[in-house]
Each structure stands twice: as structure tokens, then as C-alpha cells.
Amino acid sequence: MVPIGVPVEHVIALAVALFVIGVLGVLLRKSVIVMLMSVELMLNAANLLFVVFAERWGVARGQTISFFVMAVAAAEAAVGLAILIGVFRTHNTTDVDELRDLLEQS
Amino acid sequence: MSESYLPIFILFFVTLGIGGAMLGLAYVLGPRKPSAIKEMPFEFGSPNIGTARERFSVKYYVTAILFLVFDIESVFIYPWAVLFRELGWFGFVEMLVFVAFILVGLVYVLRKGALEWE
Amino acid sequence: MDVFVFYAAAAITLLGASMVLVLANPLRAAMALILSLGALSVIYVLLHAQFVAVMQLLVYAGAIIVLFVFVIMLLNLEDPKTRRSWPWVAGVFTIIGGLSYGLARGLMVDDNQFITSGPPHVNALSKDYGTVEQVGREIMTTFVLPFEMLSVLLLVAVVGAVVISKKRL
Numbered sequence A: 001m002v003p004i005g006v007p008v009e010h011v012i013a014l015a016v017a018l019f020v021i022g023v024l025g026v027l028l029r030k031s032v033i034v035m036l037m038s039v040e041l042m043l044n045a046a047n048l049l050f051v052v053f054a055e056r057w058g059v060a061r062g063q064t065i066s067f068f069v070m071a072v073a074a075a076e077a078a079v080g081l082a083i084l085i086g087v088f089r090t091h092n093t094t095d096v097d098e099l100r101d102l103l104e105q106s
Numbered sequence B: 001m002s003e004s005y006l007p008i009f010i011l012f013f014v015t016l017g018i019g020g021a022m023l024g025l026a027y028v029l030g031p032r033k034p035s036a037i038k039e040m041p042f043e044f045g046s047p048n049i050g051t052a053r054e055r056f057s058v059k060y061y062v063t064a065i066l067f068l069v070f071d072i073e074s075v076f077i078y079p080w081a082v083l084f085r086e087l088g089w090f091g092f093v094e095m096l097v098f099v100a101f102i103l104v105g106l107v108y109v110l111r112k113g114a115l116e117w118e
Numbered sequence C: 001m002d003v004f005v006f007y008a009a010a011a012i013t014l015l016g017a018s019m020v021l022v023l024a025n026p027l028r029a030a031m032a033l034i035l036s037l038g039a040l041s042v043i044y045v046l047l048h049a050q051f052v053a054v055m056q057l058l059v060y061a062g063a064i065i066v067l068f069v070f071v072i073m074l075l076n077l078e079d080p081k082t083r084r085s086w087p088w089v090a091g092v093f094t095i096i097g098g099l100s101y102g103l104a105r106g107l108m109v110d111d112n113q114f115i116t117s118g119p120p121h122v123n124a125l126s127k128d129y130g131t132v133e134q135v136g137r138e139i140m141t142t143f144v145l146p147f148e149m150l151s152v153l154l155l156v157a158v159v160g161a162v163v164i165s166k167k168r169l
Helices: A008-028 A032-057 A061-091 B002-029 B059-082 B084-112 C002-022 C026-046 C050-075 C086-108 C132-142 C144-165
Strands: none
Touching (some): A008 C002, A008 C026, A008 C086, A032 C002, A032 C026, A032 C050, A061 C050, A061 C132, B059 B084, B059 C050, B084 C132, B084 C144, C002 C026, C002 C086, C026 C050, C050 C132, C132 C144
């Protein structure tokens, strides 16, 4: 088996683009659910880098780490969405512009 | 490399083709005589109650969380099962500890009554 | 063939991710996320990470997105009234394209430390590279402690989620 004939820079560019989309999703979107989805995108960009460098180095350790990243992503989504449900119950919204209790008295 | 995945591609397109052909042929060949009753979404024969956009109970969320956790568990049990003979007793104890921790979570959820239906 | 599939899958990945960023309806964003992560698993297969690809589908499409869709149904979020303005979208994608292209160009410079340092790139992979046996052996032997810690993390996630989401205790 040989590594895929794609320059590693292109894979890095893909990972960077995914990560930037994730960052912009967290910064620009108002819905907390979509912000959490964007966090998943960022974690996947990191996973992609782990996998591609594992392949270029010929060592599978990067793939092993990506499993732990996946499990952490699952735990993060579970707790994050639970917090979202709790917040929605008291404030009846998931719009971050309306959730200002820590910022000022509403 | 991707040539060895050709069967999966074929399976993918055959599945897509059969599904598309079923819907497409039914659309092209089937007679359509729409009426108000026929246009109703089918539930179980009786008139519909509300819409599908109804809010679900939060109780279902705990079920979904448990599914997620056991899904992750299965991800790690699968390579363990493949390597079971090679790892021997070390692997057995290792997985026992792993499952025990997750079992604590399940027992907690059960004791809290989060899975009980009222 | 491999290279062509890679670029096609990369394009679909970016398309799905962009739709997550742009689509107003959270349910549609979740479906776009499945598209993106599914195409990413094709890239994992091409990078000789078959097991990671399968588990990516199992964990993300099978569990995490299900959780997201569950929460969207639980909260019954209505479609936001605001419409995306196209200059806004164009500006965002200019930033994305500029950053990723800039980094890719920067890495292609020959005397770049990031690429030239470190172990040399291999020309051949071992026969069992990326198989369940090889990855599983690493998880079960080298990474025993992180593996066990992971069960504690999942326990914490279950307990935390139940405590936070349950109305009365």
C-alpha cells in the first residue's frame, strides 16, 4: 500500500477551511445548536489532520488519537445539549443575543 | 486503492437506483386521483391528532444520551473483541473496568428514575 | 482515481460545512452536517484509515447527529425570521478561501520548517496499516490509561446530562 498521491498541503488546506468554517459558525450564528454543530466541525478538522499525518509518517498513532477525539466530541455534545435544554427551560430561547443574564440584569 | 472499494460503490448505486426506480416508476405509471382524505398523512387509520412538529418530552433526551454512550462503548468493544485472544486476561480486566464505569452511569440513571414512563 | 475521489469528497465536505454555516433552519443544518461528515469519512478511507471511517459514520451520523435532531425536536425551534444577506455570505467565504489558500501556499514554500522538519515521509505503508487489529492494539495496550479515563468521561457525561436536563431530582 502506498500513501495517496495528494499533496499534504491540500489536505491541510481542507482541514483549515473546515476549522475556519467552524470558528465562523461559532462566532456568527445566533442559535446555540448550530454553534455546537460548528464545534463538531472544528473537532473533525483536527481529526483529519491527525489521520493525514499518521498516513504520511506511516505510523497509525494519529488514527488512535482520533478515536479519543471522537469520544470526547460525543461527551461534549451530550453535556452541551443538556445545558442548552436547561437554558431553554428557564429562558425559552436559544438565541445567544437574548441570553444576557451573565452580562447584565435583564 | 479505491478500486478495492468498487463493490461498495456498486452497492451504493444499485441501492440508489432501486429506490429511485421505485419512486420514479410509481410517480410515472401510477394513476393519481387525489382527494382530501387521501392527502392526509397516514397515522393508523383514525383522524390525525396535531402535527408532527409537536414538542417532544425531555424524558426522551436521557434515552438518547444513553444510546450515545453505549454507541461509543461499542466503538471500543469492537477492536477489543477482534483482539480478545491476543490480549488475554489483561484485555479482559481492562474491558471489565471500562464497562463497570459505564454501568455505574446506567445504574445512576435507573436509580434516578430518569427512564420511567409516567 | 484515488486523487479524483479525494477532491470530489473534499468538495462535498466543504459544501456541507458551508451549508451548516449558512442554512437558517437548524434541522437542515444538521442534515448538512451529516453530508459533510459522511464525505469526510470517504477521505478517511482514502487516507488508509478504514476503521476510523466506519466509526466516524457510526458515532457521528449514528449518535451525535441523532442527539442534535432530538434536541431540535425537543425544543421545537421555529425557523428564524432573519434572512441571510448575500454580501454577508460572500464576505464569510472570502475569509475562508483566503485563509485556507494562504496557509496552503505558505506550506508549499520549500524552506518551510513545518514541512521539512520531523520524520521523512514514507513511501510505503505496512500491510496491516489502519486495520482494526493495528489501531485496536494501540488503544488497548499503549493507551490503556486514556482508554479507562474515557469511561470515566462518559460516566461524567451521563450523570451531568441527567442532572442538568432533568426537571426535578
